[in-house]
Amino acid sequence: MRSLWSAEDAVNLVRHYAARGVAEDVALRIYSSRLLGSDPRLVQHGGGNTSVKTRERLITGEQVEVIRVKGSGWNLDAIEPEGLPSMRLSALQELKHVAHMSDEAMVNAQRSALLDSNAPTPSVETLLHAWVPQVVIDHTHANAVLAVVDQPDGEKRAGDMFADVLAICPYVMPGFALAQKVREIIEAQRTAQGIILLKHGIFTWGETAREAYERMIAMVTRAERAIEQASGSEPRVMASSHAPEKLAARVLPVLRGALAQSLGAGAWKRVVLQRRESPSIMSYLQHPQLQQISQHGPATPDHVLRIKPWPLILRGLGESSEAQLAASVREAVNEFAQRYQAYFARNNRRVGGDRTALDPMPRVILAPELGLIGVGQRHTDAATAADVAQTNAEVISAAQSLGSFVSIDEGDVFDVEYWSLEQAKLGKSITGRLAGHVVAITGGGGALGSATARAFFREGAEIVVLDSNAQAASTVASAVQGLGLTCDVTDASAVEGAMHAVCRTYGGLDILVSNAGAAWTGRIGEVDDSTLRASFELNFFAHQNAARAAVAIMRRQQTGGVLLFNASKQALNPGTSFGPYGIPKAAVVALAKQYALDYGSMGIRANVVNADRIRSGLLTQQMIAERAQARGVGEAEYMGGNLLGLEVRASDVAETFLALALAERTTAAIVTVDGGNVAASVR
Numbered sequence: 312m313r314s315l316w317s318a319e320d321a322v323n324l325v326r327h328y329a330a331r332g333v334a335e336d337v338a339l340r341i342y343s344s345r346l347l348g349s350d351p352r353l354v355q356h357g358g359g360n361t362s363v364k365t366r367e368r369l370i371t372g373e374q375v376e377v378i379r380v381k382g383s384g385w386n387l388d389a390i391e392p393e394g395l396p397s398m399r400l401s402a403l404q405e406l407k408h409v410a411h412m413s414d415e416a417m418v419n420a421q422r423s424a425l426l427d428s429n430a431p432t433p434s435v436e437t438l439l440h441a442w443v444p445q446v447v448i449d450h451t452h453a454n455a456v457l458a459v460v461d462q463p464d465g466e467k468r469a470g471d472m473f474a475d476v477l478a479i480c481p482y483v484m485p486g487f488a489l490a491q492k493v494r495e496i497i498e499a500q501r502t503a504q505g506i507i508l509l510k511h512g513i514f515t516w517g518e519t520a521r522e523a524y525e526r527m528i529a530m531v532t533r534a535e536r537a538i539e540q541a542s543g544s545e546p547r548v549m550a551s552s553h554a555p556e557k558l559a560a561r562v563l564p565v566l567r568g569a570l571a572q573s574l575g576a577g578a579w580k581r582v583v584l585q586r587r588e589s590p591s592i593m594s595y596l597q598h599p600q601l602q603q604i605s606q607h608g609p610a611t612p613d614h615v616l617r618i619k620p621w622p623l624i625l626r627g628l629g630e631s632s633e634a635q636l637a638a639s640v641r642e643a644v645n646e647f648a649q650r651y652q653a654y655f656a657r658n659n660r661r662v663g664g665d666r667t668a669l670d671p672m673p674r675v676i677l678a679p680e681l682g683l684i685g686v687g688q689r690h691t692d693a694a695t696a697a698d699v700a701q702t703n704a705e706v707i708s709a710a711q712s713l714g715s716f717v718s719i720d721e722g723d724v725f726d727v728e729y730w731s732l733e734q735a736k737l738g739k740s741i742t743g744r745l746a747g748h749v750v751a752i753t754g755g756g757g758a759l760g761s762a763t764a765r766a767f768f769r770e771g772a773e774i775v776v777l778d779s780n781a782q783a784a785s786t787v788a789s790a791v792q793g794l795g796l797t798c799d800v801t802d803a804s805a806v807e808g809a810m811h812a813v814c815r816t817y818g819g820l821d822i823l824v825s826n827a828g829a830a831w832t833g834r835i836g837e838v839d840d841s842t843l844r845a846s847f848e849l850n851f852f853a854h855q856n857a858a859r860a861a862v863a864i865m866r867r868q869q870t871g872g873v874l875l876f877n878a879s880k881q882a883l884n885p886g887t888s889f890g891p892y893g894i895p896k897a898a899v900v901a902l903a904k905q906y907a908l909d910y911g912s913m914g915i916r917a918n919v920v921n922a923d924r925i926r927s928g929l930l931t932q933q934m935i936a937e938r939a940q941a942r943g944v945g946e947a948e949y950m951g952g953n954l955l956g957l958e959v960r961a962s963d964v965a966e967t968f969l970a971l972a973l974a975e976r977t978t979a980a981i982v983t984v985d986g987g988n989v990a991a992s993v994r
Contacts, residue, residue: 312350312352312455312528312531312532312535313528313532314524314525314528315346315349315350316343316346316521316524316525320342321339321342321521324338324339324341324342325338325339325342328341328392331392333392334365336363336365336446336520337363337365337379337392337395339519339520339521340361340362340363340379340395340447340520341390341391341392341395342520343361343447343449343520343521343523343524344361344381344387344390344395344449345387345388345389345390346524347359347361347387347449347451347524347527348386348387348388348389348390349388351698351702352453352454352455352531353451353452353453353454353527353531354387354451354452355452355614355617355698355699355702356386356617356695356698356699357384357385357386358451358452358611358613359381359387359449359450359451359452359512360380360381360387360434360436360440360450361380361381361387361390361395361447361448361449361450362378362379362380362381362395362437362440362441362447362448363378363379363395363446363447363448363520364376364377364378364379364400364446364447365377365378365379365446367397367426369426375399375400375401376399376400376401377397377398377399377400377426378397378398378400378403378437378440378441379395379396379397379398380395380396380398380433380434380436380437380440380441381394381395381433381434382394382395382396382430382431382432382433382434383431383432383433383434384431385431393430393431394431396425396426396427396430396431396432396433397425397426397427397430398421398424398425398426398433398437398441399424399426400441402420402423402424403420403421403424403437403438403441403442404441404442406420406438407442407494409487411487412487413487414435414486414487414730414731414732415731415732417435417438417486417487418432418435418732421433421437421438435485435486435732436450436485436486436489436490438487438490439489439490439493439494439514442490442493442494442497443493443494443497443514443516444497445516445517445518445523446516446517446518446519447516447517447518447519447520447522447523448514448515448516448523449514449515449516449523449524449526449527450512450513450514451512451513451527451531452511452512452513452610452611452613452614453512453513453527453530453531453534454610454702454705454706454709455531455534455535455537455538455709456507456512456513456530456531456534457510457512457610457611457706457710458534458538458706458709458710458712458713458716459472459534459537459538459710459713460507460509460510460511461510461610461706461710461716461717461718462710462713462714462715462716462717463714463715463717464714465509465510465717466479466481466509468713468714469507469509472533472534472537473507473530473533476503476504476505476526476530477503477504477505477506477507477513477515477530478496478497478500478503478505478506478507479496479506479507479509480492480493480496480506480507480508480509481509482508482509482510482511482719482723483508484612484723484726484727484730485511485612485727486732489508493506493508493514504516504517504526505526505527505530510611510612510718510719511611511612512611513527513530513531515527515530537713538709538712538713541712541713542709542712555588555680555681555682556811556815557811558628558629558680558681559586559681559814559815560810560811560814560815561636561867562628562636562640562678562681563584563586563681563684563814563815563818563819564814564818564819564820564864564867564868565636565637565640565867565868566584566625566640566644566676566684566818567581567582567583567584567818567819567868568637568819568867568868568869568870569637569640569641569643569644570582570644570672570673570686571747571868571870572670572672576975576976577871577914577975577976578975579870579871580670580688580747581688581746581747581748581749581821581870582672582686582687582688582693582747582818583686583687583688583689583690583692583693583747583749583773583817583818584684584685584686584693584817584818584819585684585685585687585690585693585694585696585697585816585817585818586681586682586683586684586685586697586815587682587683587684587685587697587701588681588682588683589701591704591705591708592682592683592701592704593679593682594708595704595705595707595708596677596678596679596682596683597679598708598711600711601624601677601679602624604707604711604716605621605622605624605677605704605707606621606622607621607707607716607717607718608620608621608718608719608720608721608724609703609718609719609724610702610703610706610707610718612719612723612724612727613727614699614702614703615724615727615728616727616728617674617695617696617699618674618675618696618699618700618703619651619673619674619675619728620651620654620721620724620725620728622673622674622675622676622677622700623643623644623647623673623675623676623677624643624676624677624678625640625643625676625677625678626678626679626680627639627680628640628678628680628681629680633867637867637869644672644673647671647672647673648671648672649671651671651672651673652668652671654721654725655668655669655671655725658721658722658725658729659729661722661725662725662726662729666729669728669729672686673686674686674687674696674700675696675697675700683697683700683701683704684697684818685697685698685700688742688746688747689742689746689747689771689773690773690792690817742771743769743770743771743772744770744771744973745767745770745771745772745822745972745973746770746771746772747771748767748771748772748773748821748822749772749773749775749813749817749818749819749820749821749822750764750767750772750773750774750775750820750821750822750823750824750972751775751777751809751810751813751820751822751823751824751857751861752764752767752774752775752776752777752824752826753777753778753798753800753823753824753825753826753827753853753857754777754778754800754826754827754828754877755774755775755776755777755778755783755784755787755788755795755824755826756776756778756780756782756783756784756786756787757778757783757826757927757928758925758926758927758928758961759826759877759922759925759927759961759964759965760776760778760787760824760826760827761776761787761790761961762960762961762962762964762965763824763826763964763965763968763969764776764787764788764790764791764793765790765791765962765965766962766965766966766968766969767791767822767824767968767969767972768791768792768793770969770973772822773793773794773817774788774791774792774793774794775788775793775794775795775796775813775816775817775820776788776791776793776794776795776796777796777797777798777800777809777827777857778795778796778797778798778827779797779798779799779800779827780797781795781797784796784797784798794812794813794816794817796809796812796813800827800849800853800856800857801848801849801852801853801856802856803856803859803860806853806856806857806860807860809860810860810861810863810864813864814864819864819865819867819868820861820864820865820872821865821868821870821872821873822872822873822875822972823857823858823861823872823873823874823875824875824877824968825853825854825857825858825874825875825876825877826877827849827853827857828849828850828853828877828879828896829846829849829850829928830889830892831843831845831846831850831891831892832888832889832891832892833888833890833891834887834888834890835890835891835894838890838891842891843891843894846891846892846894846895847894847895847898850892850895850896850899851895851896851898851899851902854876854899854902855902858874858876858902858906858917861874862874862906862910862915865910865913865915866910866913869913870914871913871914871915871916872914872915872916873915873916873917873918873971873972874903874906874915874916874917874918875917875918875919875920875968875971875972876899876900876902876903876917876918876919876920877919877920877922877964877968878896878897878899878900878903878919878920878921878981879892879893879896879921879922879923880921880922880923880983880985880988880991881893881896881897882896882897882899882900882921883897883900883921883981883983883990883991883992883993884988884990884991885897899919900919900921900981903917903918903919903979903981904917904979907978907979908979911978911979916974916975916977916978917978917979918971918974918977918978918979918980918981918982919980919981919982920964920967920968920971920982920983920984921981921982921983921984921985921991922959922964922967922983922984922985923953923959923983923984923985923986923988923991924949924950924952924953924958924959924985924986925959925960925961925964926950926960926961927961935949935950951986953985953986953987953988954986954987954988954989955986955987956986957986958986959984959985959986963984964984967982967984981993
């Protein structure tokens with residue numbers, strides 16, 4: 312590992328923050344914190360913390376000594392001055408004389424020392440930072456250091472490698488007790504440039520941001536060199552007899568369905584999956600002792616909050632039939648849940664029985680044929696779980712090359728997983744009614760599609776935008792943090808390929824909004840067959856292509872699903888010369904009813920939205936002007952030509968799709984969204 316410190320970059324950042332009134336030492340603290348946070352070998356997703364001791368002026372004009380420590384909710388790679396809340400240093404140092412303090416009392420004391428009452432809650436390791444006398448302090452969970460200290464003889468290895476410059480601390484759970492222990496050790500070793508926390512991580516410090524940072528890099532480099540010497544050649548990655556991409560599209564929906572938790576009455580708490588298959592991951596998954604080494608616990612206690620104490624291992628996925636696959640995956644998931652519930656029960660008894668159990672489902676699946684799979688209620692959560700699990704795999708592999716990986720014991724793992732402070736931190740996440748749901752929208756790049764994407768995204772869903780226009784699909788997907796796919800929905804094989812991509816990205820599909828369409832016109836007795844067939848391809852068969860592919864996924868998941876079709880008022884109230892468009896749309900209404908009939912017993916619902924006069928690719932500004940002129944009215948009057956006298960917007964249609972998706976006991980319904988047209992109402 313090499314130092315990334317750039318004097319030029321540091322100066323530029325100091326100048327940038329000087330314009331905002333931020334002192335140089337704080338700006339440099341931000342700079343080195345970002346350097347640490349940008350390297351996943353050092354910290355992962357909110358892990359690690361940094362601090363700087365400085366002086367600040369109060370509103371009274373008095374200057375006081377403060378310490379600025381990373382606050383809860385901030386990641387080091389994107390830290391800003393607001394993410395380093397200031398506290399009176401004297402108030403924190405007075406706490407040295409307290410013999411014991413609960414976690415809640417410690418947090419309250421730290422918040423009481425804040426200069427700004429609205430600042431984020433400081434790190435749980437704030438007192439450790441405050442009681443170390445040096446000015447700048449860095450803390451990471453460096454992979455290489457963990458590989459050295461996560462050993463049966465980790466204390467001896469750490470002493471042999473680092474004792475000339477770093478102190479060594481036995482494992483103590485983060486918080487007040489750890490701060491007291493580190494203070495005790497450092498007072499006896501005043502020349503130490505940092506400290507190794509066994510089974511946890513590493514601290515380095517110095518008088519400047521650069522000194523603390525480069526000491527961190529130097530210490531991590533020592534550990535990396537030891538691992539390189541012990542590792543030898545890279546292990547060979549075994550080739551799978553099955554195509555991983557095709558296997559993933561088949562297996563992931565089954566797994567995702569097994570991980571969903573029933574809420575009763577056809578409702579489910581769903582999850583999203585993310586798969587990784589780098590060479591290092593595949594090598595780890597083919598380790599002959601994977602069953603043993605992967606189950607020992609996390610590489611550092613912080614990780615248990617993201618990935619639970621151990622992963623689920625799935626083998627033999629490509630060797631079974633559909634029925635056998637579903638049965639074996641569900642059995643494995645159930646066994647994991649039972650094991651986790653037993654772990655909770657025995658440890659909850661140990662601590663007095665006052666903890667509330669978390670859900671028992673795994674956060675990580677190791678599948679040697681597929682890769683490493685992260686699980687979360689949102690795509691970002693699944694990605695975080697995968698990131699942390701990948702880090703664990705790398706640490707465990709490195710530790711095995713040095714000797715034998717050993718984590719903290721089960722009781723310590725439980726104490727961190729059910730630590731009230733960390734539970735409160737994770738509990739702040741707010742999710743929508745469709746969190747964990749995956750929604751695919753055909754014609755998603757247009758006005759109706761984009762409005763629908765925004766409506767479902769607002770409710771927490773993961774969005775897949777399918778459109779024949781690649782740029783339109785990408786633009787809408789970016790706006791909703793989703794996946795954009797180019798797809799000709801009239802091509803059944805292209806639709807199937809797109810749905811496979813959805814499964815590989817998110818693990819499955821829950822809601823299809825079949826929206827793509829275009830208008831063909833002409834008197835029905837005069838229109839040529841090619842025109843009518845082209846209209847049927849897009850306005851009927853494309854809906855069938857999408858629905859058929861979606862239902863195949865939903866059946867694998869065994870958790871129901873929703874099909875939403877965009878028909879048209881033409882299906883119920885046909886207009887002159889609109890037969891080529893209206894007839895296939897009428898067939899779509901029949902198609903939806905058939906899906907409702909054939910798959911209702913599986914919990915799959917099918918509903919239709921009929922919209923009229925929506926500004927879109929079908930109803931362009933030019934067409935609006937021509938229609939209004941032909942009827943001798945203004946454009947506003949034409950667009951509001953309904954019982955309510957109001958123009959119907961794309962967002963109104965989107966909200967109707969959303970309402971139908973949420974209507975758990977509604978299927979085979981037809982909802983007309985046109986501001987009121989009795990002739991188009993369902994009789």
